[in-house]
Amino acid sequence: MNVLIHDLIAYAPQILAGLENTLLLAAIVSLTGFCGGIVVFSLTLSRSRLCRSITEGYISFFIGTPLLVHLFLMYYGLPELGLRISPLAAAAVGFTLNISAYNARHLMTAYRGLDRMELEAARAAGFTEPETFRLIVLPQALRLAVPALTNQATQNLKDTSVAFLIQYKEFFSQVQEVAATNFEFFRAYLFTGLVYLALVALIVVAARRLERRIALPGFSA
Amino acid sequence: MPLIECENLVKQFDGKPVLRGIDLVLNEGQVKVIMGPSGCGKSTLLRCLNLLDPPTSGRILFRGEDITRPGVDVRRLRQSIGFVFQHFALYRHLTVQENVTLGLRKIRKMGSRMAREKAVCELERVGMYEHRDKYPAQLSxxxxxxxxxxxxxxxxxxxxxxxxxxxSLDPEMSREVVSVINKLFLDNVTMFCVTHDAFLAKYISDSVVFLDGGAVLAEDVAERLFYDHPDPRIRQFFLGVIDMR
Incomplete structure (x- = not known):
């Protein structure tokens, strides 16, 4: 144990840099995945059958295939097409495509809980479809989807640990490097787990506060 | 002057006729109530008139302009027609006041302050001012x-x-709403109202249209249609409706 603590202190700058990279990636992809999810969700409501089919295909592909495949496609696959990007960029794009699909699915589920008559009323009042989406559909769908979206945010944080497989120096990979020098694997991984748990707990607390803050009478997810 | 005229209006759903050649005229300041048995096409007629369900054939003239021809600005038309639904259809993420101001701000392009003042004025008119900050879930x-x-x-x-x-209201709540609509009637607001409620029809209408099987069977003032009509089908219908009350 003492060896691990000694090494953690000795390698603190490297580990903290890894933690910073983890938080950076999680923050970027949670934000881009959130925005991407809204865009994909709006496309699922398109009048064009072709657009809806393509969007459904996109969602099925990214939900139905492992995240690691998306990351490898971006980091190892794209160079074959002449496009070489940094590990952070590859991770950001791969995660965003994946998370957008999941978030769109969460919003679609929430959309099913909306009162169709409200949409009819908006149409009858003369709102355009984009206005109806922005003013009626989205505010309600987002409220209903808050628990699912915040669960997704915690998932995003945990999933960043696989980014080390495309050379992204995130927290887990840095602790692993320390463990490789002192062979204290069990304690090192336990320590990693506890750090992730603490970060997830922070997200959960923030999510509950957000849920309470935006709660309205008649709305429950 | 006619505000809305429909000529030989037909609506079919999957080839099944729901409206079979309706001819109707609604003049400015007039209140026309449409009654008839369930499934006779009353609500479909309203939905066709503001193009929520485009008619299969026939013409609808709004202030003399044919709104069934291609290229018509449907959005502009709908802005001229207020639509009140059976199940209220209030936006449940907005307060009462926000429900009222949303259209004013986004469609009428009014400033927030003007929209709020207009909303307050209209809410006072129907005794809803004190409920302006409530959400739909908090209302009766x-x-x-x-x-x-x-x-x-x-x-x-x-x-x-x-x-x-x-x-969808119990008798007490129904009376609340009837009195508001009656007030609009007295203020000469032009209305097309679909209802099963003979009480409402009697107190707010200039004339009542009786629809059956997607066609207009009769149009007359409420008293004559309810109590003194020669057509046995109509007498039988209103006997049932009025007895139930």
Whole structure:
């Protein structure tokens, strides 16, 4: 144990840099995945059958295939097409495509809980479809989807640990490097787990506060 | 002067006729109530008139302009028609006041302050001012319907369509809403109202249209249609409706 603590202190700058990279990636992809999810969700409501089919295909592909495949496609696959990007960029794009699909699915589920008559009323009042989406559909769908979206945010944080497989120096990979020098694997991984748990707990607390803050009478997810 | 005229209006769903050649005229300042048995096409007629369901054939003239021809600005047309639904259809993430101001700000392009003042004025008109900051889930059925009427009225529509405004309310709440609609009638608001409620029809209408099987069977003032009509089908229908009350 003492060896691990000694090494953690000795390698603190490297580990903290890894933690910073983890938080950076999680923050970027949670934000881009959130925005991407809204865009994909709006496309699922398109009048064009072709657009809806393509969007459904996109969602099925990214939900139905492992995240690691998306990351490898971006980091190892794209160079074959002449496009070489940094590990952070590859991770950001791969995660965003994946998370957008999941978030769109969460919003679609929430959309099913909306009162169709409200949409009819908006149409009858003369709102355009984009206005109806922005003013009626989205505010309600987002409220209903808050628990699912915040669960997704915690998932995003945990999933960043696989980014080390495309050379992204995130927290887990840095602790692993320390463990490789002192062979204290069990304690090192336990320590990693506890750090992730603490970060997830922070997200959960923030999510509950957000849920309470935006709660309205008649709305429950 | 006719505000809305429909000529030989036909609506079919999957080849099944719901409206079979309706001819109707609604003049400015007039209130026409449409009654008839369930499934006779009453609500479909209203939905066709503001193109929520485009008619299969026939013509609808709004202020003399054929709105069934291609290229018509449907959005502009709908802004001239206030629509009140049976199940209120209030936006449940918005307060009563926000429900009213949303259309004013986004469609009428009014500033927030002006929209708020207009909303307050309209809410006072139907006794809903004290409920302005409540969400739909916090209102009774009658209050929800009054809020829905205000939301439609605030847009200063040329005509108000009411689709069974009292059907989902208990008698007490129903009276609340009838008194509001009656007030609009006295204020000369042009209205097309679909209802099963003979009480409402009697107190707010200039004339009642009886629809059966997707066709207009008769049109007359309420008293004559309810109590003194020669057609046995119509007598039988109103006997049932009025007895039930």
């Amino acid at each position: 059925g009658g209050q929800k319907q009054r809020a829905a009427i205000v939301r439609a009225l605030a847009m200063d529509p040329a005509v108000l369509f009411l689709d069974e405004p009292t059907s």
